[in-house]
Amino acid sequence: MAEHEHVRVAVIGSGFGGLGAAVRLRRAGITDFVVLERADSVGGTWRDNSYPGCACDVPSHLYSFSFAPNPEWPRTFSGQRHIRAYLEHVTDLFGLRPHLRFDSEVKLMTWDNDKLRWNIETTRGTLCADVVVSATGPLSDPKVPGIPGLDSFPGQVFHSARWDHDYDLRGKRVAMVGTGASAIQIVPAIQRQVGRLTLFQRTPAWVMPRVDRAISGAERRLHRALPFTTQLRRGLLWGIRELQVQAFTKHPDELGLVEQLAKRNMARAIKDPALRAKLTPDYRIGCKRILLSSEYYPALAQPNVDVVASGLSEIRGSTVVAADGTEAEVDAIIFGTGFHVTDMPIAERVVGAEGITLAESWKDGMRALRGTSAAGFPNLMTIIGPNTGLGNSSMILMIESQLNYMVDYLRQLDVLGGRTALDARPSAVENWSRKVQERMKRTVWNTGGCTSWYLDASGRNTVVWPGTTTEFRRATRRVDLAEYQVVRKPVAEASVVRGRSGATA
Numbered sequence: 001m002a003e004h005e006h007v008r009v010a011v012i013g014s015g016f017g018g019l020g021a022a023v024r025l026r027r028a029g030i031t032d033f034v035v036l037e038r039a040d041s042v043g044g045t046w047r048d049n050s051y052p053g054c055a056c057d058v059p060s061h062l063y064s065f066s067f068a069p070n071p072e073w074p075r076t077f078s079g080q081r082h083i084r085a086y087l088e089h090v091t092d093l094f095g096l097r098p099h100l101r102f103d104s105e106v107k108l109m110t111w112d113n114d115k116l117r118w119n120i121e122t123t124r125g126t127l128c129a130d131v132v133v134s135a136t137g138p139l140s141d142p143k144v145p146g147i148p149g150l151d152s153f154p155g156q157v158f159h160s161a162r163w164d165h166d167y168d169l170r171g172k173r174v175a176m177v178g179t180g181a182s183a184i185q186i187v188p189a190i191q192r193q194v195g196r197l198t199l200f201q202r203t204p205a206w207v208m209p210r211v212d213r214a215i216s217g218a219e220r221r222l223h224r225a226l227p228f229t230t231q232l233r234r235g236l237l238w239g240i241r242e243l244q245v246q247a248f249t250k251h252p253d254e255l256g257l258v259e260q261l262a263k264r265n266m267a268r269a270i271k272d273p274a275l276r277a278k279l280t281p282d283y284r285i286g287c288k289r290i291l292l293s294s295e296y297y298p299a300l301a302q303p304n305v306d307v308v309a310s311g312l313s314e315i316r317g318s319t320v321v322a323a324d325g326t327e328a329e330v331d332a333i334i335f336g337t338g339f340h341v342t343d344m345p346i347a348e349r350v351v352g353a354e355g356i357t358l359a360e361s362w363k364d365g366m367r368a369l370r371g372t373s374a375a376g377f378p379n380l381m382t383i384i385g386p387n388t389g390l391g392n393s394s395m396i397l398m399i400e401s402q403l404n405y406m407v408d409y410l411r412q413l414d415v416l417g418g419r420t421a422l423d424a425r426p427s428a429v430e431n432w433s434r435k436v437q438e439r440m441k442r443t444v445w446n447t448g449g450c451t452s453w454y455l456d457a458s459g460r461n462t463v464v465w466p467g468t469t470t471e472f473r474r475a476t477r478r479v480d481l482a483e484y485q486v487v488r489k490p491v492a493e494a495s496v497v498r499g500r501s502g503a504t505a
Helices: 016-027 080-093 184-190 217-225 229-248 254-268 273-279 297-299 345-349 394-415 426-440 469-473 493-504
Strands: 005-012 033-036 108-111 115-123 125-134 156-159 173-177 196-200 304-310 313-315 319-322 328-329 334-335 380-382 418-424 485-487
Touching: 005 016, 005 115, 016 033, 016 080, 016 394, 033 380, 108 345, 115 297, 125 394, 173 328, 184 196, 184 297, 217 229, 229 469, 254 273, 254 297, 273 297, 273 304, 273 493, 297 304, 319 380, 394 418, 394 469, 418 426
Parallel strands: 005 033, 005 125, 125 380, 156 334, 173 196, 173 334, 196 304
Antiparallel strands: 108 115, 115 125, 313 319, 319 328, 418 485
């Protein structure tokens, strides 16, 4: 990367958000952009998460771009390998490789008030950009709890998103910490090969069957021959989930029937009443993301698995100790403990117009106009920003809505002309956030009686969108300039004087 290279747009990250942004930029006729990626290949979370059993819990035809349908999905719920291959295909299909800058982690990004641009320091040099699109995603930086004694543990330790494929788990005594979306896929994938598996469960999850099957050759041939059938399939999957939204956002009590189905799913595999009691949540289903697995409960019922209904609290040599005092000797510890979502590390590296970092601006909770623009950070757009997450549908729908907003944002800058920036008005950000939080009050995520990663340190839900994907698409269809301050490049006083003298003469 050349020193002080200048581009119109810098995109950070090459997962779904970053690659989607790159495609939309090219389709809008914008080719003066780069995609900065800290790793050596595209894929984002689907590159980083390669643990055994890794798969998506959203149907394949909905978990893909509308502008890049894939008639070749092999299963109704595709695994990590096929999703990553899809992203590589999108990269090639739309000619994105010349724009990619691998091994280019953003170390610091500072707004220049005089030149109205972002100065970006990366591990491969420095560049500047008129506009930055941050698509690092909320599931990119693993969170490992600070367990006393962890540093002195003599065995192997790794996070699910940093899987150690060189470590042989066969016959080992393994501690699995966490019971989230990754853990319920890892447990059945490794249960048969490990000697003993101890699952540390701080909070049980609601788990529904994962109705997965192979997509037949006939179906794939139909989708290839008649592309509209792929769109029809996608539309049906989307419509079903749109109809479910009200139960999550307005009528959580209607989810009681779903709870009964989840309990029956558990009872079919877990015959031991004591184990069923450990695995039964005490909060409303949907408060945490509903997990999908047909193999998790059967794996927990096996004789080489122990479920500890308590979080891991201490490590003494090779002994792991739960908060309830339960102990186990283990050879390896696998953390399935999630990510830095409400405290994203990238926010500490972004310095805005007032000389403060995005993390400092968000110290009382993340806020961004329409999930995209933070006040005091001109010409910075965040894909999958605050309150854009979903609890029951595909994030690709939200990403594409934000990409519509991005394209119109750049169009507005062109219309304004000259060296110009848009900075979200604090009043507009506050108004948007207030309305979102008001709607959030009645949702299952706030009333369901659980503590989830949707909530920040103050208990405010800054992650989930409290409405339908259709509503969000309408809200991000166009940029409303009234919600922004238009910032223009300052004109030197001397130039102003000369201009006036010339006019007078």
